[in-house]
Amino acid sequence: MVTPSFLWNVCKSSFTFGLIGLTISDRFASIVPVRGLSMSPTLNPHESTSLGLFTDDHVLVEKRCLTNYKFSHGDVVVFCSPSSYKEKHIKRITAMAGDWISVPYSYDAVKIPEGHCWVEGDNPTNSLDSRSFGPIPVGLIRGRVTHIMWPPQRVGKVDTRFPKDGECLVCYCIIIFL
Amino acid sequence: MRLWFGKWTAIAKESVDRAAIFAKFLCLLHVTNTYIFSPTLVYGPSMLPTLNLTGDVVLSEFISHRLGKVGPGDVVLIQSPENPRKTITKRIVAMEGEVVSFLVDPSRSEKSRTVVVPKGHVWIQGDNIYASKDSRNFGPVPYGLIQGKVCCRVWPIDCFGTL
Numbered sequence: 168m169v170t171p172s173f174l175w176n177v178c179k180s181s182f183t184f185g186l187i188g189l190t191i192s193d194r195f196a197s198i199v200p201v202r203g204l205s206m207s208p209t210l211n212p213h214e215s216t217s218l219g220l221f222t223d224d225h226v227l228v229e230k231r232c233l234t235n236y237k238f239s240h241g242d243v244v245v246f247c248s249p250s251s252y253k254e255k256h257i258k259r260i261t262a263m264a265g266d267w268i269s270v271p272y273s274y275d276a277v278k279i280p281e282g283h284c285w286v287e288g289d290n291p292t293n294s295l296d297s298r299s300f301g302p303i304p305v306g307l308i309r310g311r312v313t314h315i316m317w318p319p320q321r322v323g324k325v326d327t328r329f330p331k332d333g334e335c336l337v338c339y340c341i342i343i344f345l
Numbered sequence: 346m347r348l349w350f351g352k353w354t355a356i357a358k359e360s361v362d363r364a365a366i367f368a369k370f371l372c373l374l375h376v377t378n379t380y381i382f383s384p385t386l387v388y389g390p391s392m393l394p395t396l397n398l399t400g401d402v403v404l405s406e407f408i409s410h411r412l413g414k415v416g417p418g419d420v421v422l423i424q425s426p427e428n429p430r431k432t433i434t435k436r437i438v439a440m441e442g443e444v445v446s447f448l449v450d451p452s453r454s455e456k457s458r459t460v461v462v463p464k465g466h467v468w469i470q471g472d473n474i475y476a477s478k479d480s481r482n483f484g485p486v487p488y489g490l491i492q493g494k495v496c497c498r499v500w501p502i503d504c505f506g507t508l
Contacts, residue, residue: 186376187369189372190372193379236429236430247487248465248489249487249489250463250464252488252491283426304487306425306429306489
């Protein structure tokens with residue numbers, strides 16, 4: 168029987184669960200679906216079909232890193248897009264502040280300013296990343312991806328790996344010549 | 346013996362209930378401080394004469410920037426692009442697509458530059474252009490770094506009111 172006091176109790180419980188869920192997802196960790204192929208083969212290795220939400224990878228994004236903003240090379244992070252604050256992207260950090268990065272298709276090298284980082288997708292042919300919009304401020308990062316939670320056959324830790332050896336070689340050569 | 350055990354479980358149950366109420370209160374505090382409004386202490390010379398050098402407590406709200414309703418003339422709390430752990434208070438001078446003309450170094454020369462603010466970015470400046478490190482130094486900042494909008498000052502009491 169639906170009485171006013173029953174409805175009031177339901178409202179109170181859902182409000183409490185909402186507050187607790189929001190606090191946990193802001194401060195500890197949350198699970199988000201990954202759309203797009205820019206991080207293949209690490210995330211979403213297969214072409215997404217019409218059943219997108221069921222076949223997409225769902226990852227665990229931990230938020231404890233946002234107290235210190237201490238990130239390192241190879242971390243996969245979720246960040247707000249610098250050209251449109253409502254969209255969030257997932258890419259891998261390939262260079263931190265103070266590193267030199269070679270600009271593609273030219274002989275220039277760019278030094279990453281203080282408080283910024285360079286993000287790239289693991290699938291360079293299909294990725295909109297720092298090669299287009301430049302280094303991003305670390306303050307735009309909203310979490311670090313640690314594990315894949317869905318689909319069940321791909322459950323596991325997302326590994327952090329260093330950038331390709333070719334890029335590092337260019338950076339070291341420039342520093343020696345300077 | 347059974348009486349002692351019963352008393353112990355009653356105490357344990359009451360402390361778990363109290364801890365649950367305390368945890369719910371902390372969650373409510375977090376949600377209010379992140380999504381609704383919160384008092385903030387701001388200090389520094391870069392917003393003189395609007396804000397005092399030694400420190401003011403201002404009430405900042407966190408709803409407008411999520412709805413995209415901050416615009417030129419608003420004083421906002423923004424994460425510094427040079428140090429993500431620092432929050433700075435500046436005024437928005439121009440939004441994306443607008444043209445900004447500014448004095449490069451007002452205390453030394455009359456030279457000025459003109460810049461178009463790129464998409465998704467804002468141009469921020471401190472009210473005290475002689476002692477402020479802002480977009481004239483580090484360029485336009487992405488809108489996603491805005492944390493909240495300052496609506497009024499609550500301390501010191503004699504300066505109570507909107508800015």
